[in-house]
Amino acid sequence: MRGPYDLLRRTVSQLAYERRYGVRTAELIELDQLGIAAEGRGYYVPASWRILRRTLSRKEIGPTDVFVDFGSGMGRMVLEAARFPFGRVYGIELSEQLHEIAEANVRNTRQRLRCDDIRLVHGDALTFEIPDDVTVVFFNNPFQGTVFTSVIDRLVATLDRNPRQLKIIYYNPVEQQTVLDTGRAQLLRTLRHARRRVEGSPFGLTNVYQLT
Template sequence: MLNKLRNWATDFALGIRTTGIVETHITDGCHTSTVDYAIVERVLNRLRLGPEDVFVDIGCGKGRVVCVAARRKLCFVSGIELSSDMAVIAAKNVERLRGRYSSAMINQNDATRYDYGQTTVAYLFHPFEANVLEQVLAKIRVDRKGRRFRCAFVNLSPAQEATFLRHQDWLTCTLRWIEKGKLVAIYATDRSGSDHC
């Protein structure tokens, strides 16, 4: 209950509305929800974001992570959301966000078709099942063409973890930990300067 109050209070302070769970009814998708602000901040800190990073929240829901990332000095922040209803809510939240340092936008798009060519960092909070994750990782690999990339996956399931293992020739786990019962893992194309799983 205390965490819910903190999340609501943070939403209020930022001028946005990101709380609650919404069923999306998207095939192979998951319901829309988010994690506590404190967890989002810890994950973003461990991604070691910098002003050169182009950050994308894949399956951004109502846009909480996009808004938190946009309060940091990054090159650009984007959210991808397949549900048109959620994309509208997320875009309104980005528009109303107080304390934004970085340009940000929401793309109502299919994550398997999005152009990741400029994306250096991605965040995923269990947005879809492993079969879609497979397609998204394959698309990122092609779009990034050997350039540096890292991502955080929050609430990683065994099937999703197995999907990342199938991509370990180009994307390896550099850090993993448990946050309030949810497995979080960071994957990167370059392991230098990072912890290891």
């Protein structure tokens, strides 16, 4: 079992990474501090830097693949995705403050990234026009309820317009049943990303789904 030393070492490692590359992503912020608190919307806390490397292989990603992070915050997963050979990477963020920090993070690290087409969108996930060629979607529990259901329904609609395989990486999958209820999703794997978690709780887990 990992102890406090492991947590300290990982925290120091992440902060050292952020200092080295001149980025800022390691904060927890309540949405009322950002002025965007609303029913069905969560809080900002970044996912692990390693989660995409644990769920995606660079061999399976190519220039025709498109990545979308809903609730991209300060852009940590956008930066991670852009280290893969995606054709386009989108980050959708409702908070103007977090969006501006993400823009600065991308500027500071662009020369180290493989993807040249990074599109940070300051806007609402409910009004974002989801590309019909998106192949990987990331959620870090950014919203729940009708907001999440609407986004999932719109993702499925893109599959109806342009049949393909779509992978969903769902970090802290609070609304996992909504994904399965589409009848289009297959659970590929579940990863544990927390040392201690309450049995039966979605927190501390990452689910990977394939939608067709």
